[in-house]
Amino acid sequence: MTVYTETIAGHTFSFPDLRTLLAKASAPKSGDALAGLAAESAEERVAAQRALADIPLTAFLEEPVIPYEADDVTRLILDTHDRDAFAPVSGLSVGAFRDWLLGYSVDGATLEALSPGLTPEMVSAVAKLMRNQDLVLVAQKRRVVTRFRNTLGLPGRLAARLQPNHPTDDPAGIAAAIIDGLLYGCGDAVIGINPASDSPQRVVELLTMLGDLIDRYRIPTQSCVLAHVTTQMQAIERGAPVDLVFQSVAGTEAANKSFGITLGLLAEARDMALALKRGTVGDNVMYFETGQGSALSADAHHGVDQQTCETRAYAVARHYKPLLVNTVVGFIGPEYLYDGAQITRAGLEDHFAGKLLGLPMGCDVCYTNHAEADQNDMDNLLTLLGVAGCNYFMGVPGADDIMLSYQSTSFHDVLYLRQVLGLRPAPEFEAWLTDQSILKAGCELLPAAPHHPLLAAGPWNA
């Protein structure tokens, strides 16, 4: 292994390996400090960034941050690396790669062709040399379009996951939040419930309710119940109408093991969902969530910084051609991302890294009550990610998730962003909203109708 050094004004900083260099070059995060990986001074951080800028991108192919033999995510990354796609940047250092990405001549098509040639470590490294505006600018170039029952990620479009959680999974309570969200023009990314119970029977009941609702009102969207993947597989076996299969994923084999998953299990789940052939305009059937800090939380980070671990999770996700991927950026708590500035930075890094690797990135812009953050921080990150071209955000009634006890973004927040940036819902969903007299001119809601058909009948009107 190479030792990396950087001399500033006569003082030499030394970094024993690539993994340490990446960690020390990371933007300040409480989680990296907690793991004992963070730079010990602001100057050491810059020294690491300067040393990192000079490293050739090929170094990340030669020196895996987690050994090939020890970790199946490393094997996935290296075994699927596309040397031909990598060729345009193969002679560049990390610093030169940043400049290349910012160049006028590098457009979306260039980046799309490049994606299979990039490894997560290259993307994580270049992000560490980027300011927030760089993360926005480059991500904005790269649109990632996916399809199931509608088309997500097109330029000029912004979707929302409708997240109608309820602390006891009460069907009527969930339905009330769904109706609310649909009447606010949200739900095109997915109607996705985090169940309080992991009981297969309850998951089947919720999936059936969602399937009936979508069929009855002919809503061009997809449903998901975000139970453990094995529970969803059981639901498929019991004949439940599963559109998307969800799972939280992480960037190391050990962290995935702590989630109760393997790469093979995800492939098996995807095959089961594909076999149902429920998509009408496409067959992206997977939905993944991630978040910086998950590997450390599982004591499975191998001395790798949390942003790099997170980016490695995207290599896992992209292998399964997902419809949706989002980082749940502030959910994990202040011991990993302390305040609004750290949450904002992580959200921009994650969106950038996901897009560069070819993922249809959304973001759960969120925080908990013990973090040094508030709704204004969320407004800022939401707006930044909107400019960066983020595919979707969460729509939670009033931004207050009463099941998971955290604050995310609301239906109103989605309407705000569509309005200020002139964005419209997914095209098929927009047509439905117009047909339902909910929306006009793409982003403006019509006056609320007291007797709207959505309010006519259902468990919410018993």
Place this chain on the structure above:
Amino acid sequence: MDDLTPTDPWRNLSRLTTARVGLGRAGGSLPTREVLDFQLSHARARDAVHLALDVPTIEDALATRGWPFLTVQSRAADRAAYLQNPNRGRRLSADGLAALQPWRHEPAPGYDVVFVVADGLSALATQRHAVPLLDVTLPRLQALDWRIAPIVVARQSRVALGDEIGETLGADVVVMLIGERPGLGSADSLGVYVTYGPRVGRSDAERNCISNVRLEGLSYAEAAHKIVYLVTEARRLKLSGVALKDETGSTTTTLE
């Protein structure tokens, strides 16, 4: 406040859920009324996280009842250190450890149970509910002639601090009464964690949890009933956690 913006025609859906549905809108944005209502909930939750435990008031209440007690602090010197490094809240400060020594009972277990009154992530919850909960719990254990250790009041404490407290004192079971992470609608929710054979390094899977003790949630009487049941069963079975099922009703597994 003048309120010109109506709620939505489907506002009555809110009878089905505590989610914030049918809020109405100003353009597409939240009406002033709802912005302020949210801010109030968040302000209460934030205040609860950062409120310092009023230790003298708790000590007075314990002294009034004639219960022996002592006060300790974790290795987290302040709230910022506590929030950024949870591990510091899981171990006693040197002073805290020293304060426990005179009460140490050897050979262990010299006490059947020790109760810890801990701030956790909501000192507000602890301030409001810990002593009233002890009021209905302790007499039931005293009636059983249990050897109850002095009550330990703990500042900047995580759940696992009870492991070191129980181990140091030589107690069979530790019962942590600790403020839970505040939600928007529940800034003062107290959690209770029962751990058999406390010692440093116990995992969360080795604890039983009783969650949501507050006026709008689980009552003191119900919580006391569960505590007595769990502590009794833990001592009979010589274990706690996933292998000890709460047969008095549902037990949640919420942690901090």
